[in-house]
Amino acid sequence: MIDGDTIEIRGARIRFHGADAPESAQTCQGADGRAYRCGQQAALALSDKIGSSNVTCRQKDIDRYQRIVAQCAVNGTDLNGWLVEQGYALAYRQYGTDYVPQEEAARKAKRGLWAGSFTPPWDWRRGERETSTPVPARPTTSSPGSVAGGCKIKGNISAKGEKIYHLPGSGSYERTAINEGAGERWFCSEDEAVAAGWRAP
Structure with missing residues (x-):
């Protein structure tokens, strides 16, 4: 399957x-x-x-x-x-x-x-997401520069559904926004990202 x-x-x-x-x-x-x-x-x-x-x-x-x-x-x-x-x-x-x-x-x-x-x-x-989902207690969409709980690695999901993490200072980091409501998330280490199924760009 x-x-x-x-x-x-x-x-x-x-x-x-x-x-x-x-x-x-x-x-x-x-x-x-x-x-x-x-x-x-x-x-x-x-x-x-x-x-x-x-x-x-x-x-x-x-x-x-x-x-x-x-x-x-x-x-x-x-x-x-x-x-x-x-x-x-x-x-x-x-x-x-x-x-x-x-x-x-x-x-x-x-x-x-x-x-x-x-x-x-x-x-x-193609990157469109459901926008009518109720907003949880904390914001689900972060601006490109924000950080969740001090963890700075961005776990993004591409339009094709690929899970890719971005490190601070990398080419796509600043323009990548994280939408937790769509399954995207923050990581504190590369090992954590890899263990969760994300890969490097």
């Missing part, structure tokens, strides 16, 4: 056709107004749905990252459509309208993402 719309079978990465789930680091707003990790939730739901069953996939294309784009099923259930119908993913209209009816059903029933508010995954990857 890679994320909510990508799996790996025998070393081959397979991206689900027509469905776009939130990115692993993406957060959304639930019906209660609280932020939650919607990308992680989609991946866990998909993992639970598959369980130990065999997945069968029909290839439709190869994407720019050299992943197979396919329609996949488990025990006769179309996984692509199931994700969209349960509200864990959106119909990826840019690449097909196969799952628009499932998205409409999820929207009307307020399932998954539709229970609250969210940024579409394709916009989130």
Whole structure:
């Protein structure tokens, strides 16, 4: 399991056709107004749905990252459509309208993402973030020069979802702003950043 719309079978990465789930680091707003990790939730739901069953996939294309784009099923259930119908993913209209009816059903029933508010995954990857999330007790967005609790290393998440840390004095440091509401964070040491899954630029 890679994320909510990508799996790996025998070393081959397979991206689900027509469905776009939130990115692993993406957060959304639930019906209660609280932020939650919607990308992680989609991946866990998909993992639970598959369980130990065999997945069968029909290839439709190869994407720019050299992943197979396919329609996949488990025990006769179309996984692509199931994700969209349960509200864990959106119909990826840019690449097909196969799952628009499932998205409409999820929207009307307020399932998954539709229970609250969210940024579409394709916009989130371009750097847009949900702005209606209630502001916690301390600010979630820092200006480029601010420091959290004396820890000065900035743990940024790129538009592609890559976790990259920036050290004071580095080229991108001053212009990098940290949005904790989007999963970004501050680190006190490089070891801490690496242990949390961030990498150097």
